[in-house]
Amino acid sequence: MILRNTIAGQLVVLLLIYGRHTLLSSAKTVTSEQMSLALPEPRAYLPDAQNLDFVYHDHEELTRFLRATSARYPNLTALYSIGKSIQGRDLWVMVVSSSPYEHMVGKPDVKYVGNIHGNEPVGREMLLHLIQYFVSSYNTDQYVKWLLDNTRIHILPTMNPDGYAVSKEGTCDGGQGRYNARGFDLNRNFPDYFKQNNKRGQPETDAVKDWISKIQFVLSGSLHGGALVASYPYDNTPNSRLLKGICRSSALCAMFQTYSAAPSLTPDDDVFKHLSLVYARNHAKMSRGVACKSATPAFENGITNGAAWYPLTGGMQDFNYVWYGCMEITLEISCCKFPPAYELKKYWEDNQLSLIKFLAEAHRGVQGFVFDPAGMPIERASIKIKGRDVGFQTTKYGEFWRILLPGYYKAEVFAEGYAPREVEFVIVEQHPTLLNVTLQASKYNVGSARKPKKERKQRHLLHDELQTPNE
Numbered sequence: 001m002i003l004r005n006t007i008a009g010q011l012v013v014l015l016l017i018y019g020r021h022t023l024l025s026s027a028k029t030v031t032s033e034q035m036s037l038a039l040p041e042p043r044a045y046l047p048d049a050q051n052l053d054f055v056y057h058d059h060e061e062l063t064r065f066l067r068a069t070s071a072r073y074p075n076l077t078a079l080y081s082i083g084k085s086i087q088g089r090d091l092w093v094m095v096v097s098s099s100p101y102e103h104m105v106g107k108p109d110v111k112y113v114g115n116i117h118g119n120e121p122v123g124r125e126m127l128l129h130l131i132q133y134f135v136s137s138y139n140t141d142q143y144v145k146w147l148l149d150n151t152r153i154h155i156l157p158t159m160n161p162d163g164y165a166v167s168k169e170g171t172c173d174g175g176q177g178r179y180n181a182r183g184f185d186l187n188r189n190f191p192d193y194f195k196q197n198n199k200r201g202q203p204e205t206d207a208v209k210d211w212i213s214k215i216q217f218v219l220s221g222s223l224h225g226g227a228l229v230a231s232y233p234y235d236n237t238p239n240s241r242l243l244k245g246i247c248r249s250s251a252l253c254a255m256f257q258t259y260s261a262a263p264s265l266t267p268d269d270d271v272f273k274h275l276s277l278v279y280a281r282n283h284a285k286m287s288r289g290v291a292c293k294s295a296t297p298a299f300e301n302g303i304t305n306g307a308a309w310y311p312l313t314g315g316m317q318d319f320n321y322v323w324y325g326c327m328e329i330t331l332e333i334s335c336c337k338f339p340p341a342y343e344l345k346k347y348w349e350d351n352q353l354s355l356i357k358f359l360a361e362a363h364r365g366v367q368g369f370v371f372d373p374a375g376m377p378i379e380r381a382s383i384k385i386k387g388r389d390v391g392f393q394t395t396k397y398g399e400f401w402r403i404l405l406p407g408y409y410k411a412e413v414f415a416e417g418y419a420p421r422e423v424e425f426v427i428v429e430q431h432p433t434l435l436n437v438t439l440q441a442s443k444y445n446v447g448s449a450r451k452p453k454k455e456r457k458q459r460h461l462l463h464d465e466l467q468t469p470n471e
């Protein structure tokens with residue numbers, strides 16, 4: 001999409017990979033081939049530069065702001081569109097990074113998605129302010145500088161611009177504007193791991209699916225309104241069909257959900273809880289777990305498992321995690337779905353630190369490269385952390401990332417034509433663990449190890465049988 005594919009660029013990439021590999025190979029490392037990368041200490045954030053008004057911006061104003069910002073900060077931003085809504089509005093993505101046009105080899109890509117529900121636009125405005133804050137404080141805030149120097153941040157302020165166009169400011173509840181122009185709920189429109197989703201794919205959803213398939217996002221947040229909680233996968237549960245059969249009236253359904261909804265936990269539950277807590281605890285009040293209304297639940301520490309709150313089919317966060325190993329959580333940041341504009345400044349003050357600190361979590365855990373014996377990167381090598389049944393794959397540069405909490409881990413690394421390997425490594429709190437793995441050609445495949453590339457299969461990675469050579 002925006003990755004420049006020049007010969008010079010490829011040379012730089014190869015030099016970077018080769019240089020890094022040489023460095024690591026020559027270092028006296030332990031058997032896990034482990035190295036550390038020091039991170040700076042976070043600093044207190046600075047107040048917003050306030051170059052962007054605290055008002056709601058319609059699609060034309062939003063487009064103007066993004067274009068003006070990318071023109072003003074060409075070294076920190078790049079603007080691209082991942083497609084159009086049904087009514088022809090561009091789904092703009094702003095990259096904010098010190099390398100906006102090129103993927104930085106070895107450094108993670110992360111994303112935020114706002115306004116998937118058109119009538120929940122606080123997130124949409126927060127993301128514009130986040131863009132503004134990043135570009136205006138890069139030279140003055142060391143933490144922001146470190147984040148942008150080491151991360152490519154992709155921001156889609158509105159996934160549902162058509163829904164937004166028919167939403168009404170001041171409307172705290174209700175469904176007008178929630179759906180896209182054809183009446184589809186976009187957060188029920190993704191393929192589902194637990195249940196066949198028969199909803200017709202919408203252009204907005206297809207654009208996001210295509211986007212996710214092209215860039216390996218490590219971490220993601222989807223911004224909503226109508227509650228104050230960080231919610232994590234799974235949103236769906238193996239029992240959702242049963243639940244649907246019981247739910248004949250909405251009142252009964254609500255009662256059933258309140259008293260009977262069971263958590264539906266992923267193998268990365270510790271990580272998802274941690275990520276949700278990072279958001280909630282850096283937020284001005286989310287972690288207090290105060291209920292929005294007396295009839296709605298109060299969430300302990302401001303976080304919840306999605307299915308434990310209420311199960312849903314076709315949600316975006318489950319899709320990100322199960323299909324691409326991207327750790328996405330859902331951030332409900334306003335009790336009122338579409339609060340009056342004069343409250344936006346307060347929402348920004350409440351969310352600013354959370355929005356920044358959450359993204360830095362992409363630098364927690366393990367990251368590295370998978371190489372062949374000649375030191376060339378292996379694309380689409382499969383990696384699985386033992387005990388966590390979601391596999392993930394290397395990029396075309398052989399890179400991988402996995403967010404993990406401190407502890408001892410074992411990774412299983414497989415690639416077609418190579419002998420599989422198990423590698424042990426340690427995660428510490430202070431910095432990510434760098435782990436480079438060299439795979440030897442399988443003895444049955446010597447001379448034909450480098451097979452032609454295959455298209456990424458459109459199927460989930462969870463519980464996939466990883467291809468193991470017959471050894």
Ligand SMILES: [Zn+2]
Nearest residue numbers: 117120224225
């Ligand atoms: Zn929503």
